[in-house]
Amino acid sequence: MPSRRPIVKAKTTGSFENSNSQEPPKIPSQRPVRRTTTEIIEDNESDEDIIESYGTEDSKPSDVDDVPSIPRRPQRQGLLQESNDINKEEQSIAYINSIDSESSNKNEDTTSLKDVIPEQPAMPERPAKRETSEIFQHGSNMEKSEKKHTLSTTDVADEVQESPIIPERPMRKKSRETLSESGSSLNSPEHSDAIEAPQNVPEEDLTAPDSDVMTSEENYAVQKNESTSSNNSEEVERKRNDLQDESSPPLGETSVSMDPRDEEESRLIKNLEREGGQHTVKDQGNGILTEDQKVASLADLAAQQSTSLLSENQEQTALADLAAQKEIMGMALNDKLTIEPVETTISAKLSEPDISSPVELKDEKETSSSSSKEKKEESQTPTIPERPKKRAPPPVPKKPSSRIAAFHKLLERQQLQELNASKTSGGTEGEEKEDKSENVSEAVKTGKENSINSQRTEFARNLNGLFALPGMVPMDGALPKALGKNLSPPSENITSEEPVVTETSRNEVSDVRQRRARGPRGRKLPSSVSNVKKVVAENSTSSIEVFEVWTISNVRKAVAEQTREEATSAHSPFESEISEGYVVEEDGKEINTAQSEETKVTMVNGSPSETSSTEELEKTMSSDEENITEGVNHEEPSVTSISESVECRDENNQVEEAELEYETRAEKQMEEEILKDDQVLSDVE
Amino acid sequence: MSSEGDKYDAALDLLRRLNPVKINSNLQNVINLEPTLAEDLLSSIDVPLKISNDPGFSNREYLCCDYNRDLDSFRSPWSNEYFPKLSDDVLMDSPFPSESLRQLEILCNDSFDVYRDLYYEGGVSSVYLWDLEDDENAEDFAGVVLFKKSNKSKNHWDSVHVVEVVSTNGNTFQYKVTTTIILQLEKDDSESQKLLRLSGNLTRQTEKTLSVDANSLEQTHIAHVTNLGVLIEDVESQMRNLLETVYFEKTRDIFHQVRNGATIEDQLNQTAHAEVIKGLQNL
Numbered sequence: 017m018p019s020r021r022p023i024v025k026a027k028t029t030g031s032f033e034n035s036n037s038q039e040p041p042k043i044p045s046q047r048p049v050r051r052t053t054t055e056i057i058e059d060n061e062s063d064e065d066i067i068e069s070y071g072t073e074d075s076k077p078s079d080v081d082d083v084p085s086i087p088r089r090p091q092r093q094g095l096l097q098e099s100n101d102i103n104k105e106e107q108s109i110a111y112i113n114s115i116d117s118e119s120s121n122k123n124e125d126t127t128s129l130k131d132v133i134p135e136q137p138a139m140p141e142r143p144a145k146r147e148t149s150e151i152f153q154h155g156s157n158m159e160k161s162e163k164k165h166t167l168s169t170t171d172v173a174d175e176v177q178e179s180p181i182i183p184e185r186p187m188r189k190k191s192r193e194t195l196s197e198s199g200s201s202l203n204s205p206e207h208s209d210a211i212e213a214p215q216n217v218p219e220e221d222l223t224a225p226d227s228d229v230m231t232s233e234e235n236y237a238v239q240k241n242e243s244t245s246s247n248n249s250e251e252v253e254r255k256r257n258d259l260q261d262e263s264s265p266p267l268g269e270t271s272v273s274m275d276p277r278d279e280e281e282s283r284l285i286k287n288l289e290r291e292g293g294q295h296t297v298k299d300q301g302n303g304i305l306t307e308d309q310k311v312a313s314l315a316d317l318a319a320q321q322s323t324s325l326l327s328e329n330q331e332q333t334a335l336a337d338l339a340a341q342k343e344i345m346g347m348a349l350n351d352k353l354t355i356e357p358v359e360t361t362i363s364a365k366l367s368e369p370d371i372s373s374p375v376e377l378k379d380e381k382e383t384s385s386s387s388s389k390e391k392k393e394e395s396q397t398p399t400i401p402e403r404p405k406k407r408a409p410p411p412v413p414k415k416p417s418s419r420i421a422a423f424h425k426l427l428e429r430q431q432l433q434e435l436n437a438s439k440t441s442g443g444t445e446g447e448e449k450e451d452k453s454e455n456v457s458e459a460v461k462t463g464k465e466n467s468i469n470s471q472r473t474e475f476a477r478n479l480n481g482l483f484a485l486p487g488m489v490p491m492d493g494a495l496p497k498a499l500g501k502n503l504s505p506p507s508e509n510i511t512s513e514e515p516v517v518t519e520t521s522r523n524e525v526s527d528v529r530q531r532r533a534r535g536p537r538g539r540k541l542p543s544s545v546s547n548v549k550k551v552v553a554e555n556s557t558s559s560i561e562v563f564e565v566w567t568i569s570n571v572r573k574a575v576a577e578q579t580r581e582e583a584t585s586a587h588s589p590f591e592s593e594i595s596e597g598y599v600v601e602e603d604g605k606e607i608n609t610a611q612s613e614e615t616k617v618t619m620v621n622g623s624p625s626e627t628s629s630t631e632e633l634e635k636t637m638s639s640d641e642e643n644i645t646e647g648v649n650h651e652e653p654s655v656t657s658i659s660e661s662v663e664c665r666d667e668n669n670q671v672e673e674a675e676l677e678y679e680t681r682a683e684k685q686m687e688e689e690i691l692k693d694d695q696v697l698s699d700v701e
Numbered sequence: 702m703s704s705e706g707d708k709y710d711a712a713l714d715l716l717r718r719l720n721p722v723k724i725n726s727n728l729q730n731v732i733n734l735e736p737t738l739a740e741d742l743l744s745s746i747d748v749p750l751k752i753s754n755d756p757g758f759s760n761r762e763y764l765c766c767d768y769n770r771d772l773d774s775f776r777s778p779w780s781n782e783y784f785p786k787l788s789d790d791v792l793m794d795s796p797f798p799s800e801s802l803r804q805l806e807i808l809c810n811d812s813f814d815v816y817r818d819l820y821y822e823g824g825v826s827s828v829y830l831w832d833l834e835d836d837e838n839a840e841d842f843a844g845v846v847l848f849k850k851s852n853k854s855k856n857h858w859d860s861v862h863v864v865e866v867v868s869t870n871g872n873t874f875q876y877k878v879t880t881t882i883i884l885q886l887e888k889d890d891s892e893s894q895k896l897l898r899l900s901g902n903l904t905r906q907t908e909k910t911l912s913v914d915a916n917s918l919e920q921t922h923i924a925h926v927t928n929l930g931v932l933i934e935d936v937e938s939q940m941r942n943l944l945e946t947v948y949f950e951k952t953r954d955i956f957h958q959v960r961n962g963a964t965i966e967d968q969l970n971q972t973a974h975a976e977v978i979k980g981l982q983n984l
Contacts, residue, residue, distance in 0.1 A: 419974070427981075532879040532906075533843035533865040535744050535768045536796030536831035542773050544729065545743070548736045 570664060708735055709742075716746055721900045722885065724748050743767045747881040747902065750849045750859045752825055755779045764827040764847040766861065771795040778810045778827045798830050802842055805922045806830040809846070812926045816934070817848055824850030824858075833865075840868045840921075846933055859883040862933050866925065872915045876928060878907045880936045884944065899952065903944060907936050 540546070664671075712731050719727045725748055732739045744767055751765040757780035765775035772791060774783035781803065787795060798806055809828040817826035830844035843865045851857030865877040885900035909932055913924040 420977075423977070532745065532863045533833070533877070536798075538794050538796045539770060540772050540791070540794075541739055541743070542770065544773075545732050545736070545739045548733050548739070550736050551734075 570660065705737065709738055712738055712742055713745070716742075721883070721902055722898065747859075747861045747883060747904075749857060749883055749885070750847055750861070751775075752849065753777070753784060755782075755784065757782050757784075762825045764825055764849055766829075766845060766847060768831070768845045768863075769827075769829045776829065778806060778829060796831060798842075799832055801918060802830050802832060804918075805842070805925060806844070808922050808926055809844070809929065812930060813846055813848075813933075816930060820934075820937075821848060821850045821858075824848060833867075840874075842866050846929070854889070855885060855887045857883075857885055860937060862936070864929060864933075866929075869910060873910055873912045874925075874928070875908060875910045876932055878909075878929075878932055878936055880905050880907070880933075880940060882937075882940050882944070901948070903940055903948075905936065905940060907932065 712735065716724065716727055716731060724746070728742060728746055728748065732742060747766075752762050753765050753775055754760040755763055755777035758777060761777075761779050763775075763777045763779060769776040769778070771783060772787065774785050774787050776783050776795075776797075781797065783792065783795060797803075806828055809830065810826070813826050813828055817824055825848070827847045828844060829847075830842055832839075833841045833843050843863070846860075846862040846864060848860040849857060859882065861881045861883070863879040863881075867875045867877070869875045881902055881904045883900075883902040886898070887900070888897040890896070909928075911928045913928065914920050915924075
């Protein structure tokens with residue numbers, strides 16, 4: 017509150033300064049007055065709404081959606097709860113008066129408000145719109161509902177006749193824009209506090225530039241009244257008298273000097289003052305007479321209203337003076353109840369609903385005051401359907417990254433497809449298919465209960481092929497759905513002139529080996545190919561044969577000698593001497609036979625063969641004799657290996673002896689030759 | 702390996718695994734190894750198309766393949782003549798389309814030239830048609846639709862659509878299209894002596910049975926051209942997408958596996974996505 021007041025003060029003071037340079041010091045005293053009036057008006061929730069609907073629909077019937085004040089209702093209800101009942105009563109009284117004045121302008125019976133309700137014209141509110149637009153032009157950050165509230169109050173008071181100024185629709189749009197911009201803060205309590213400031217502005221603006229002086233003065237007077245109301249009753253009475261003295265002269269001046277339009281505006285201002293005065297009546301109850309008298313005088317000056325209206329006003333003022341506060345409260349409640357149906361009916365008429373609803377509401381309101389609030393809500397129900405439109409947009413969810421959003425969409429589609437497939441039974445939900453998202457959400461809700469387990473499994477299984485990761489091979493050789501859709505031939509959509517009878521397109525990977533159409537017949541191969549002769553590989557005639565080359569057996573010399581001795585003598589110590597024999601294999605592998613063995617093992621091409629018979633041994637021995645010279649074993653070098661021969665040599669001393677003999681022979685021969693040579697030389701010499 | 706079919710299959714398997722850039726030389730080598738397979742291999746192995754000029758048709762370019770070849774000459778679709786010129790004796794036996802089929806061939810060439818202009822914005826196209834050998838029905842025919850686009854470098858795109866149109870029942874025809882796309886991309890940076898080459902071929906077969914209005918020969922031809930055009934357009938677009946989304950993407954994946962150029966943020970994103978997917982799979 018305090019933070020915003022200075023701003024509004026500056027505006028109001030600015031306007032006052034323009035109007036009257038002497039007044040500015042009094043401005044602070046005026047502001048509370050207006051604030052109180054606005055608060056009073058705000059306190060009455062139903063009245064406010066009614067007036068809003070009245071003003072908007074009357075001015076612009078086509079704009080049914082212009083109910084910007086709806087979101088504020090809870091706040092105002094809070095204010096209503098917080099405010100005093102006295103204020104409500106007084107405000108209701110003020111409305112009664114204003115409605116009576118309207119009804120009197122129309123020359124209708126104002127005895128019963130019910131009769132007035134349907135007959136209230138909706139047209140004369142355009143000036144109010146102009147005022148709102150003007151209010152917004154002044155740059156105040158008012159909310160539209162508040163503006164309309166002020167408008168409605170002014171309209172209900174006296175502005176019905178002030179239709180010459182046509183509201184500027186562009187300005188109204190501008191106000192809407194500002195409203196929409198500030199719509200988010202409608203429900204905030206700060207905003208409700210801020211309502212007070214703009215309400216002062218429109219009331220000031222309501223007065224035309226010509227009547228700024230009037231408004232300032234009159235407001236000043238009203239504020240003074242309020243200030244007195246806050247003091248003791250005696251002071252209040254004194255100041256009331258002063259105020260009468262002060263307020264009457266400017267009113268008279270303005271009324272005399274002004275044009276008819278100015279007169280109307282002054283009348284409007286008077287009504288505002290009258291509301292303020294009644295507000296003071298609520299607060300105090302003592303200064304009512306002065307205010308009522310003032311109102312009566314203003315009404316007389318206007319002189320356009322009917323005498324019946326005046327009488328009713330006077331009666332009401334008298335009632336207000338005489339009746340106790342409790343009675344006034346009761347009146348106020350009743351009047352309030354009566355006013356509400358009026359407004360609802362007006363709105364209903366403008367919005368072209370059935371007439372029955374307001375009538376029913378009227379009857380209900382007459383019954384009891386306790387149920388009035390509930391009925392009030394019921395009466396407001398016609399406007400409720402508009403609320404969703406005016407609600408502030410839901411908070412925008414945080415936007416995930418585009419990939420995740422796309423992923424969510426994909427999941428939704430997937431779920432939708434699965435649920436549609438499995439939701440054959442639950443067809444009732446499919447009736448509402450306005451939005452896919454809604455359907456998806458509903459379907460998901462229902463589907464979860466039914467077959468969530470199976471869906472999970474299916475869902476998880478289906479996800480395997482949905483997302484392609486680097487290095488991921490499509491499952492089962494099939495492409496992913498998205499990719500397959502992308503790659504699917506678009507020919508299905510193509511409508512050729514000739515109807516397609518059957519279409520069997522195969523996107524499979526065909527076998528390359530499958531023959532395709534051969535070329536035209538009669539072609540001849542190109543020269544590079546036709547001259548080619550096939551190279552035939554000839555079979556080779558050579559063949560490989562494997563056969564035995566040789567075998568060798570090495571036997572000791574002693575064995576040979578013994579064989580000789582055996583041959584000479586019949587005695588044959590065969591067995592013992594054979595043991596020292598060696599048989600050498602072809603590959604050089606030595607096989608040493610046991611000394612006591614009678615058998616001799618011979619290896620022929622690696623395959624051992626036993627010769628157990630002595631005859632064979634004799635044959636071999638005899639054959640070996642040929643190879644054995646005296647004292648020396650003649651070994652075929654190709655048969656025995658060097659190592660074996662060396663071993664044999666080492667084992668046989670005969671070999672060494674033989675070698676020694678050879679050496680000695682050689683030496684002797686050498687010596688002889690040398691001697692011969694020496695002899696020859698000596699002979700020669 | 703004894704039968705002829707086995708040899709043929711072995712030759713195809715071998716050529717499929719050899720370097721596609723050297724497909725001509727490899728094909729020649731295989732033919733040298735087994736000359737009896739020459740005709741089959743030449744008709745079944747697609748090699749990059751050659752461009753020749755038709756001196757009888759103001760040197761208009763046409764494409765050369767095995768289907769319009771006779772000896773070492775290639776028939777031009779524009780003048781319907783073989784270039785280089787063949788001798789009269791040889792020309793007597795050279796294949797030419799029948800008169801009605803030639804009309805269809807002209808129509809197809811004109812139509813696919815428009816297609817080529819729209820899709821390739823350049824390049825050369827040629828259509829060759831011929832009558833089927835075992836043709837009981839005179840309406841059956843076969844043909845090949847060729848597209849080639851290349852610039853002065855070695856990069857080229859070759860599309861070979863071998864079409865076989867067989868009448869199945871009255872006015873319905875079965876269109877069998879064997880499409881081969883030969884793509885070679887090569888970037889030769891002579892300064893740094895770096896060579897990047899990407900080449901390969903892709904073959905797919907598609908069959909469709911479509912009806913043709915056979916009220917008149919001209920309408921039949923138009924219907925054939927329409928059906929073939931739609932079919933080839935579909936197949937070619939599909940294969941292009943396949944190349945782009947599968948093969949190039951796979952190549953790109955491999956390239957990134959070899960040398961990962963992703964930043965840390967990208968890696969974190971990938972891991973986050975992988976976790977999300979894993980969590981969803983565990984649902």
